Amino acid sequence: MAHYLHLVVERRRWLDEAQFLEGVALCQLLPGPNMGNLAVYLGQRLAGLAGSILGLLAIIGPGALFLILLGSVYSTASENPFFQRALLAVGPAAIGVITASTIRVAPGIRSSRAAIPIAVVTFMLLGVARVPLHWTLLIVAPFAIWTNRPGTAQ
């Protein structure tokens, strides 16, 4: 995200930082992969519908192509013992990576009221009790938004 901001705000000067962060806020408010959403948002602001379509294609296209190729390699090589050994290592490494990303964003909850109980209950419902995501959201979101309703900001 920092790289994204640098590119859009400092290098290209397409938007100022406040406008960029406004877009980030919308993408976090709405569902969907954040980076894909942000590409659509920035595309819309810069060039309307064509901008959105191109933005989304540009952000997913190269990676999608790469993963389709990787998928075909995987389909033919997954029995290979060397490939198997590499696969056994990449899984845990990727888990380490998302653990670190979660730790990095966690301090962001400080500006919310009842942040720790909300985060813990969400985690317990979805992760431990394995309640389906839509039920988890329906249980937690109304409470969280009401607890943080206008006039309660810290």
Add this chain to the structure above:
Amino acid sequence: MTEILTIFLVFSRLGLMAFGGAVGVLPELQREVVLNHGWLSEAEFVQAYALGQLAPGPNMLMTFFVGYRVAGVPGSLAAGLGMFLPPGILVYFAARSWQRFSQTPWALACQRGLTPIAVGLMAAGVFTLALSGINDIRGVVFALVAAVLLLARRMNPAQIVLVAGVIGLLLPT
């Protein structure tokens, strides 16, 4: 054809519930892909996530890989577009009027309310993947080293995953 449509609908539903980013949707994604539809095994699912990290771009590009494993190129497009397109359409329409609403009290309240939920969802995503993907002490070491490299050295996630793969290849089993 019905399978392709099923893939598209399953991933659309997931995309439209992915609040606070991709990692939070992993428990539900795993439930659909592994348990409900039996498209991938538990181990393959973790590998799909990890290989998705190697691609340039968003984490959820992994959906293109998952779709490919289920039904080739059409499956890949159905899964990936299902994940990215419906939320993108929402954002497109919202973007046109967002400037008027972004600073309203309720918009800010929703942001404050959703932030801790997003962190809880992410933690659940990490937990779910760890339960399926870390089975021995070697896994724990790989995960810890990767986390430290990202936090302390700010290494690129794709590099970390790639280096782990190469080390895994060289280590005796």
